[in-house]
Amino acid sequence: MELIVQPLGQSVPVTAGDNLLAVLREHNIPISYSCTAGRCGTCRCKVLEGRVVESGQEAKITNPNEGQYVLACMSTLNESCVIEVPEPDEIVTHPARIVKAEVVFIEDATHDIKRIVLRSAKPLSFSPGQYAMLQFTPEHVRPYSMACLDSDDLLEFHVRLVPDGRVTGYIAERLKVGDSVRVSGPMGTAYLRRKHEGPMLCVAGGTGLAPVLSILRGALAAGMRNEIHVYFGVRSPADIYCADELASLAQRHSNLRVRIIVAMGVRDGAYRRGLVTDAVAEDLPNLEGWRAYLCGAPPMVDAATLLLRRRGIQPEHVYADAFYASAT
Known part of the structure; x- marks a missing residue:
């Protein structure tokens, strides 16, 4: 069995039952990844020929492209196949982390949008455009995008209040400065491509x-x-x-x-x-x-x-x- 990786044209031997992401990493084939558990969606790649067996569920992401896309970390190789890794020159490999943060600022951005600013106990590395899972309590968990950079001292999020929303209702009525929030991430594939020079x-x-x-x-x-x-x-x-x-x-x-x-x-x-x-x-x-x-x-x-x-x-x-x- 072999795995051919496009657009690199690289071919590597594989054995039935091999994990796709593990094979790519073992052979130093560039691919973005983070959580390695099927949550962040970062290691998405396209199957051009052959079949892989994918388990688990994607993060809540809508993929705008066509084709058979899989998450490499959740995919098992059982036959020879050809895959396409997206933009091998624009990979990101931010380690998935869970960090404790403290609410330092809350304000009304509009009549139904809250701007929430957190101070993290440890740095969270991410690319511009990615998002994280915020856990306010064990029952109040929801993904929100960072509006800041990972070089900033604080993490900034914008939250639209959903009528009768369980999580956003908690944010609107109970969240206060000084509260602890668990931040898990980063996640997402819509991050800034820094090497692109066009519009x-x-x-x-x-x-x-x-x-x-x-x-x-x-x-x-x-x-x-x-x-x-x-x-x-x-x-x-x-x-x-x-x-x-x-x-x-x-x-x-x-x-x-x-x-x-x-x-x-x-x-x-x-x-x-x-x-x-x-x-x-x-x-x-x-x-x-x-x-x-x-x-x-x-x-x-x-x-x-x-x-x-x-x-x-x-x-x-x-x-x-x-x-x-x-x-x-």
Whole structure:
């Protein structure tokens, strides 16, 4: 039996029952990974020929691409096969950690969004755009994206309060400064690709702005000179937040363009009205060579993914971790 790894063209011998991630690591084949337990989704790869047996469940991620994707850490090889590892020059291998953190700041970002800032007892290494699992109590656990960088002293999260939500109800009514929070991560595949030199598109809906802010901060801090186009879509003017920060970043960095799109309730032309995907379609007719980061509710992510592929972005260059707002 053999395993052929594309786009590297590398072939390695395997034995029935071998774990795919273990084989890749043993032969120094570059692949991103973190938790090695099927939770973070980082080691996703594509099966081109042959079959592998995958166990466990993915983290709550919507993959916008086509094809038979598996998590290498949860996959067993039982026959010769060909796989494709994504972007071997952009791998991340942040070790999965569980750290204790303390709530140091809570504020209302909007009428239904809380900004929560934590101080971690130990550093948490992650790439801009990734997320973590926050455990406020054994019964109150939920994934949220970092809005900060791992070089910052504090961890920042944006939480939209869900009506009758179990976790967000706890956050709204009981969480206070000084409380302990267990942070597990990092997770997610929609992290900043630092080696890409072409234009970047970031589309955020609601608190999807949190990972987009992390991506922006990471790109600008690294001195990336790519054109960066940010589209931030909200339901109404009351749902806009961090507008001053976005404007300040755009003012300081000539390669950054920010557009805020409001679906309803706009008066006097204060903001552009409509759906964020319609705004992207109107402004950007050709996206060949671009990379896109989509952050928000699954319907927006799915609609944007279809649009961007029609506009010329390769499926493997559309990055999205879409979270379902269940009653939590």
